């Protein structure tokens with residue numbers, strides 16, 4: 121085991137609750153490509169153990185999770201851009217920060233978890249390359265009325281989970297939950313956000329549960345009180361978007377709202393931000409993370425990680 125130097129949570133948060141301070145793997149600085157942002161951290165999945173939970177922010181809404189040995193990859197966007205997939209390339213938004221792990225450094229996911237069909241969350245090229253590298257070996261869960269986009273790919277299983285529906289993958293239980301977003305991939309498509317409950321594209325958050333530990337992955341969401349229904353579930357970690365609220369505040373919460381939902385509505389112990397520092401949002405590249413770091417002291421929650429590439433680690437006893 122080539123365990124690298126660990127440092128304590130750089131935010132100096134006090135230890136409270138039942139989870140020990142997070143450990144963050146720090147690597148030498150990694151240059152993220154031409155005209156790209158430097159990232160200082162790199163996950164090291166080879167060191168992860170089957171009796172641990174590891175949550176690593178790869179970039180945007182892509183999170184690599186080791187949940188007691190099950191590898192879960194959320195909303196994989198693993199290449200330089202997201203958008204329309206045409207003749208092997210993706211035409212659309214170019215990322216400013218490259219993923220914290222390159223495609224070939226991502227371990228084989230047992231489960232790819234897709235929140236909704238927006239281009240930055242259901243990236244066809246990433247899913248195509250993953251299923252090419254691991255043909256017939258990866259399970260995929262996505263939102264109601266969205267699997268048609270990716271059902272030509274060679275999945276082990278491809279399942280739509282609707283709000284309130286659950287599925288078990290060995291010890292891991294996955295439940296789809298309602299968030300406040302919309303689901304159309306192309307303009308004009310029917311959308312649950314516009315009341316098309318039967319034929320509209322839907323959008324999910326998920327609760328992952330194993331061995332008494334729970335992670336809530338919110339996917340993409342605006343502020344909503346719907347999260348209050350998960351208050352009594354003893355959620356350990358909330359992974360919540362914090363960027364993109366300008367100009368789309370009706371679809372994306374801001375960092376203050378994300379912290380309110382995670383701490384006051386859900387009552388989680390740890391907060392992990394996503395949907396920031398990857399594609400330029402109109403609110404300004406560093407604004408969401410800075411705002412989150414400044415505001416967190418008002419709330420009864422700890423920031424698990426605050427930068428792309430960092431990893432939150434704990435085990436069943438913590």
Ligand SMILES: [Zn+2]
Nearest residue numbers: 236238301340
């Ligand atoms: Zn979205």
Ligand SMILES: [Zn+2]
Nearest residue numbers: 238240241340
């Ligand atoms: Zn998004």
